[in-house]
Amino acid sequence: MFPSIAQENGGIDLLFHTNTESGKTDDIDSDSHINISFYNGTGEWASISGRASIITDRELVKKHYSPALKAWLGDLGDGKHDGGPEDPRIGIIRVETVTATYALARGTKAGGFVELAKGVVTGSAPKVNKLREVTQQDVATWRQSKQLVQ
Amino acid sequence: MSNKALSSLPSLLPNIRSNLGRGRHNFIVAPCTTNIRLTTPPLLRATNSIHPPRSSSPQFKHQFTTLAPKMSFTNANTGSKDADPYTSKNSENPSIERKVEDLVEFVSNEKFGMMTTRDGKSGALVSRCMAIAGKVRSYMSKYLPFPHISTYQSQYGMIC
Numbered sequence: 001m002f003p004s005i006a007q008e009n010g011g012i013d014l015l016f017h018t019n020t021e022s023g024k025t026d027d028i029d030s031d032s033h034i035n036i037s038f039y040n041g042t043g044e045w046a047s048i049s050g051r052a053s054i055i056t057d058r059e060l061v062k063k064h065y066s067p068a069l070k071a072w073l074g075d076l077g078d079g080k081h082d083g084g085p086e087d088p089r090i091g092i093i094r095v096e097t098v099t100a101t102y103a104l105a106r107g108t109k110a111g112g113f114v115e116l117a118k119g120v121v122t123g124s125a126p127k128v129n130k131l132r133e134v135t136q137q138d139v140a141t142w143r144q145s146k147q148l149v150q
Numbered sequence: 151m152s153n154k155a156l157s158s159l160p161s162l163l164p165n166i167r168s169n170l171g172r173g174r175h176n177f178i179v180a181p182c183t184t185n186i187r188l189t190t191p192p193l194l195r196a197t198n199s200i201h202p203p204r205s206s207s208p209q210f211k212h213q214f215t216t217l218a219p220k221m222s223f224t225n226a227n228t229g230s231k232d233a234d235p236y237t238s239k240n241s242e243n244p245s246i247e248r249k250v251e252d253l254v255e256f257v258s259n260e261k262f263g264m265m266t267t268r269d270g271k272s273g274a275l276v277s278r279c280m281a282i283a284g285k286v287r288s289y290m291s292k293y294l295p296f297p298h299i300s301t302y303q304s305q306y307g308m309i310c
Contacts, residue, residue, distance in 0.1 A: 007254065007258070012250055012253075012254065014257075016280055027268060027270070030268075030271060031269070031270035034265065034267055037263060037264045038260045039264075040260060048257075100253055125235035127239045127240060130242050131237065132241070132242060132249050134246075134250060134253060138246045138249060141246050142247075
């Protein structure tokens with residue numbers, strides 16, 4: 001359970017720390033498709049579909065290094081694999097968003113419950129969420145606008 | 151337009167097109183090419199065709215290959231009635247800026263997310279929990295005795 005470390009391109013791309021010897025780097029190496037999903041207690045959710053790459057560049061690793069990583073990697077006691085910034089097991093997974101879908105609550109939780117109950121009685125679909133799709137084209141436009149700002 | 155002026159145009163076109171690949175100029179240059187296309191005589195059109203179409207540029211490989219939505223599975227014919235009223239009632243499509251900013255805000259407010267990857271050999275989809283930095287810091291400092299956990303700033307200035 002590694003912490004994500006940063007967001008890029010106006011927040012749309014995500015960076016995660018990883019142990020390069022873990023299963024997820026094998027998966028990404030064999031297929032770069034990736035999904036990052038979020039859910040909270042009020043039923044709001046987000047699903048980000050993208051492409052992942054594994055970065056082992058020491059400069060970037062050092063830039064984002066956190067002492068907290070020692071807890072996830074452990075010190076193997078060989079002077080090299082110590083969970084420090086030079087530990088070759090520390091890598092970064094960059095997730096570049098391709099598309100995203102998410103739903104935010106439209107009103108209060110109580111209001112949503114009333115809408116749902118009404119729907120059960122009347123057979124009319126409840127209007128409870130703001131269901132939004134961020135298309136591939138939206139992401140491209142967002143990236144371009146962020147590049148123009150740079 | 152004189153023949154002389156026309157003959158000098160093909161040499162200008164590659165420059166215009168090479169700018170197309172650079173995001174910075176896209177918004178400005180794209181409308182110009184539309185005008186050129188409309189007023190281009192047959193000779194110039196032929197010259198144009200030797201250049202790869204914009205969509206095949208490596209930079210736009212992912213951006214312009216959108217798939218048309220197509221229903222591949224259906225088990226009902228509801229005629230003129232909306233077959234998926236929940237989706238149509240709850241869907242909304244605000245500006246791109248609003249959509250992305252709300253998504254980023256939502257993600258930034260969550261403590262944990264699930265990362266799903268695919269094993270290319272077996273095709274199996276595998277998920278695991280990933281903690282979101284910034285939010286998890288308080289969680290970690292509560293449960294783990296770290297004296298100092300830094301705050302990070304990406305090159306785009308987003309603090310996470």
